[in-house]
Amino acid sequence: MSGEDRRSSAPQGPPWSLDLLADLHAGVLDEAEADELRRQVAADPEAREVLAALDATGNDLADLPPLTIPDDVAARIEAALEEEVRAWSQSTASAGVSSLPTADRPASQQHTGQAQVVDFAEARRRRRRRFGLGAGLLAAAAAVTGVVVLTTGTMGTRTNEEAAGPPPAPSAPPPLALQGDQVTLSGAQFSEALGAKQYGALSDPQKLIGCLQANGVKSGKPMGAREITLNGRPAELLILPAGKIGEFRLLTVGPECGPGTPATISDSMFGG
Amino acid sequence: VSVPLSSDADLIAAHTSGDPHAFSELFRRHRDRLWAVALRTMRDHEEAADALQDAMISAFRNASSFRAESQVTTWLHRIVVNACLDRIRRRQARPTVPLAETSPAEPASTRDVMEEQDTRMAVQQALADLPEDQRAAIVLVDVEGYSVSETAAMLGVAEGTVKSRCARGRVKLAKLLGHLRNPSADANVPDDAMAMRRREGR
Secondary structure (H helix, E strand, O other): OOHHHOOOOOOOOOOOHHHHHHHHHHOOOHHHHHHHHHHHOOOHHHHHHHHHHHHHHHHHOOOOOOOOOOOHHHHHHHHHHHHHHHHHHHHHHHHHOOOOOOOOOOOOHHHOOOOOOOOOOHHHHHHHHOHHHHHHHHHHHHHOOOOOOOOOOOOOOOOOOHHHHOOOOOOOOOOOEOOOOOOOOOOHHHHHHHOEOOOHOOHHHHHHHHHHHHHHOOOOOEEEEEEEEEEOOEEEEEEEEOOOOOEEEEEEOOOOOOOEOOOOEEEEEEEE | OOOOOHHHHHHHHHHHHHOHHHHHHHHHHHHHHHHHHHHHHHHHHHHHHHHHHHHHHHHOOHHHHHOOOHHHHHHHHHEEEEEHHHHHOOOOOOOOOOOOOOOOOOOOOOOHHHHHHHHHHHHHHHOOOOHHHHHHHHHHHOOOOOOOHHHHHHHHOOOHHHHHHHHHHHHHHHHOOOOOHHHOOOOOHHHHHHHHHHHHHH
């Protein structure tokens, strides 16, 4: 039988091409063609073997075990989402709007169509700007006092003390009681502290910036601040980016920490 | 802490209304399956983590583009798959790092643990050899168990395209996995030529 003979009619065989059998197996063919082919294939042992091989392949794929997201990846993404919420809080506080940017973002920033992915390069640039040294530290300070600072990336921007309303009254949970030579956190404790803004003795932004600088923090800003006690001693735990995916610096300082006074009690890592 | 909400759509609505915890809750609900799709599509742990993070930030910011008539999971998966494919296309020139998948679901003792693990490794390696479009379709349909229509919505292509990509991908996998022991016995007609004749014959 030549190829010319086949051209004028529905697929004929045997033998059948693998692609044709795979199309039949995957439901690509229209119903009439599939019915006809199925009837012919039923009488062809080689074709049945191919279909069985495709079934076996499907079974192998279905037998792959379910995967669980690693803790470090989950923590990192949760932190990134926290950062989004924080950035939104700061921008909406200055704009006087109360809903998330997803609801009220200007049309120029919206992406039309369903489920479009944003410009990742631009998203990364935005994230990087927010993590810049000057902007980061000032924004952290602003978060304490309720003052909103535009993250211009320059150190020239000053907080406006007069514009600051009273600090929000935190419904603060009691200090986290920890024991040991240095601070170690469980996953649950880390998650709770990551979003906290319990600055306690470091609520004065100048004191906070001085404290961070005295501890060698040159970039980034606290991703969480939590009052703790370590072996019964009151302290402030600051969660800082460690510069590596999934790793966080747990800087713990005494209440006296400030410009020129590191008052470091513990400096450990989480994740990684 | 968010008030417990009953559906994913409720969480999206809460998020767009300003609930700062709603989106994180949504992520926690679906993170394992989203991670599985990202890792099996990207084949690289770090790149999968980057892609998933980019995707979640994108979804966070663009939740208003979610259409109520579609499933939230479909929408999230689509964003994750797009983020992965976007990264794969950008890294085309670089070689793929072999993936060692680990899972707490590994059986502790079965009669053929070693053989089973060998098979899994072989399947994972074979998946890595597929073109990314076929791999994404196969991962969603055959590994994760989504329907063809759900997968079509996730990939943003027609259902026929999903079926066709799965068909091509399964043939390659069947050969790589040794289920098709003698693929050269397939007709004397090359697949491409045969496909051409079929199209002409319609």
